[in-house]
Amino acid sequence: MRIAIIGAGAMGTLFAGRLADSGQEILLVEVSLAQIDAIGKHGLRISDEAGETRHILPIGTADRYVGVVDGLVVFTKGMHTRAAVEACRHLIGTETWALTVQNGLGNVEAIEASIGRDRIIMGMTNWPASLVEPGHVQVPGTGEIRIWSAAGMHSQRLDTISEMLSQAGLRCVLDPRVEISIWEKLAFNAAMNSLAAVTNLTVGQMADRPEARALVFAILEEALLVAKARGIDVDAERTRRSVEFAFTHHRPHKPSMLQDRLAGRAMEIDTITGAVAAQASYCGVAAPVTATFARLLTLLDGDTRHS
Ligand code: NAD
Structure with a gap:
């Protein structure tokens, strides 16, 4: 072809x-x-x-x-x-x-x-x-x-x-039922990428800091609730396990949004963090942590690319 x-x-x-x-x-x-x-x-x-x-x-x-x-x-x-x-x-x-x-x-x-x-x-x-x-x-x-x-x-x-x-x-x-995989990965990425890009922390550093862990899981849980509200049968436990797996096995990794920010490139905010926040608002699900991170990332994105 x-x-x-x-x-x-x-x-x-x-x-x-x-x-x-x-x-x-x-x-x-x-x-x-x-x-x-x-x-x-x-x-x-x-x-x-x-x-x-x-x-x-x-x-x-x-x-x-x-x-x-x-x-x-x-x-x-x-x-x-x-x-x-x-x-x-x-x-x-x-x-x-x-x-x-x-x-x-x-x-x-x-x-x-x-x-x-x-x-x-x-x-x-x-x-x-x-x-x-x-x-x-x-x-x-x-x-x-x-x-x-x-x-x-x-x-x-x-x-x-x-x-x-x-x-x-x-x-x-x-x-x-591919939407399940799409949403589980979306929840994972919204949590790990958003936190890393705002804080500059690697996956291992996020795993070691209780405050970072708490924020990662707060975004993850919000995204999973939004998925459920959309009728997508995500497996919450499997998604939590994938975060714990990354915390243990991908410690030096810098998630792609952080890599993009450090390189002065635009970040995938609207399709990841912003998309979860927008879907939450559409479904009437509270997602205050995700919405706050979407705004912070948008601010950082503007700073990165205009400097
Ligand atoms: P990347 O930034 O390495 O590559 C994107 C490329 O698109 C860049 O080379 C850029 O110059 C090019 N581009 C931008 N505008 C273009 C245009 N108008 N026409 C043609 N090319 C254009 O990104 P990536 O890591 O390859 O990721 C691509 C997608 O796959 C993203 O949605 C990402 O989240 C997803 N993804 C990435 C991975 C990974 O491990 N890298 C894994 C799974 C999914």
């Missing part, structure tokens, strides 16, 4: 390398000149538990490419989804599908501005990846992908995409 990966950052390049190795034709759509330059000149480097691979792939802004693609895989940060997909409209044909396993809420709606909901596949992935430098992605573990149609129905397209991902070594499971 001919697939455009929109956002050739950490996750986009991981998926690109794996899909290209399994025989798919990959076009990387990116706006970062550093990333375009590095991958254009030296290829893409992927370091994982098996070693290092290098991939020569086309990369550029959307206007570099012509002709429709079979699929779009969207891996920008949430606040860039709508504009990034809109810039690729000339690549979208009547059968083109779009896959989003980005974190947070609102990505399906942002993609829907350019492509019908019946052709959008949504989901969740817990594959970990981070950019070491432009053109070089580190993949410190493995993960899986869970997907379902954003329109709620099973289709041949879902089977094809799931098989394609699994054949590329990106284990994919079809899950009609």
